[in-house]
Amino acid sequence: MTTSFYDLECKDKKGESFKFDQLKGKVVLIVNVASKCGFTPQYKELEELYKKYQDKGFVILGFPCNQFGKQEPGSDEQITEFCQLNYGVTFPIMKKIDVNGSNADSVYNYLKSQKAGLLGFKGIKWNFEKFLVDSNGKVVQRFSSLTKPSSLDQEIQSLLSK
Structure with a gap:
């Protein structure tokens, strides 16, 4: 079992290993996207904040997920192209994953174990849930899909100034 945020590892959009230890000292926002x-x-x-x-x-890490209403059906290449063409996304988009279930x-098993959602619910409820991680690797906040990224500005500023 992973004991630290910095022990995590995932695959980037090209299927190559992305090790979280490279995020040491950074404030990170992780979002499941569609x-x-x-x-x-x-x-x-999200891009404006980034x-x-x-x-x-x-740093923002986007994790495409097709578990909610099949709203992310494309390949990793199609997803990246969509993000760049429609929103000018330059933050890292990772390989498509599942965020719930077996x-x-x-990464998501760890995040959910560190910060439960509303009423203690651990599962991800929908696309665009957000986890904010401080520069020491502590998951400090979890935000629902309804939370607009721009509303996180103050909290991000505060964490960056520590």
């Missing part, structure tokens, strides 16, 4: 969801326009605000704070030690990716 291209055909009512929340898809959040990509715009551009605003990336030079200050902020095939859930270890």
Whole structure:
């Protein structure tokens, strides 16, 4: 079992290993994303946050997931192209994964174990749930799909200043 955020590893959109130890000292926002969801326009605000704070030690990792209404049916290449063409996304988009169930990716199993959602529910309820991780690798906050990325600005600023 993973004992630290920095022990995590996943696959990037090309299927290559992405080790979380490279995120040490950074504030990280992890989001399960989908291209055909009512929340898809959040990509715009996510990209704005990323551009605003990336030079200050902020990273966003997007994890495409097709578990909610089959709203992310494309291949990893199609997803990346969609994000870039429609929202100018430059933050890292990882390989498509499951976030719930027996095939859930270890990244999401770890995140859910660290911060439960509303009423203690551990599962991911829908696309665009967000986990905010501080520069020490602690999962400090979990936000529902309804939370607009722009509303996280103050909290991100605060974590970056620590």
